Amino acid sequence: MPEMPEVEQVRKTLAPHIEGKTITGVKIMLDRLIKHPTPEKFIEGLVGKTISHVGRKGKYLVLETAPNQQLIVHLRMTGALIAQSSEQPAPAYAKIRFDLTDGVTMWFTDIRTFGTLYLVTDHDAYIEGYETLGPEPLSAGLTLAYLAPLAAKSRKPIKTFILDQHIIAGLGNIYADECLALSGILPTRQANTLTQVELVALIDAINAVIAQGIKNRGTTFRDYKDGEGNKGDNQNHLLVYGRGGEPCKKCGAKLCTTKVGGRGTVYCEHCQK
Structure with missing residues (x-):
């Protein structure tokens, strides 16, 4: 998607x-x-x-x-x-x-x-989901002051938490795996267990991963094309997504796969805590 x-x-x-x-x-x-x-x-x-x-x-x-x-x-x-x-x-x-x-x-x-x-x-329709989007990555609204109180109240796995479009707009399965890998956070961790230091690292990782995706013109595994019909290049720069069973780019350990909230998830059990 x-x-x-x-x-x-x-x-x-x-x-x-x-x-x-x-x-x-x-x-x-x-x-x-x-x-x-x-x-x-x-x-x-x-x-x-x-x-x-x-x-x-x-x-x-x-x-x-x-x-x-x-x-x-x-x-x-x-x-x-x-x-x-x-x-x-x-x-x-x-x-x-x-x-x-x-x-x-x-x-x-x-x-x-x-x-x-x-x-x-003339605002004649209410679009479910569109009207209640949270702040986007790379925006002034995505701050520790915003995210910490929401995370503190949530027992959801952190991957499920950041995939909620009401909390952060724009993240999907690919970039959720990537930002958790970059920030060193296990996708199955309960959101309310993250420290403020970890939340800052997560926000920084979200911004970095999204900026990289934009720079590389998006990620194409199969169907995605841009407005001129061209494919993206970001699939060649991913840390974990789509690489289950392959070596971690940080430590060399075999990447693990699991399901989080019904979504296929790839992570490194050594680098992500």
């Missing part, structure tokens, strides 16, 4: 191609991807509107299409927004086509079709 670095890379690569362009037509090939309003009103509300800005909030893309209107896209597992010349054929798994001025077409593609799109006008 695309996490904050992947969605940010989509935003960065998509924006130059679609900002300032007017939507001249919309074709929906799979109605159930449109969660608000109806597919008919979705099309009606977008045609003639100009995309003034491509933003992001957590794992959501936010396209400003009018002063009081946003097209909010949640890519979920395999969704992608790709801009290309209108002369090019549709990409694989194309589900929605947005025709834009100046010969540009934006496609929403989705292999597993779990993605969701919302056209919100």
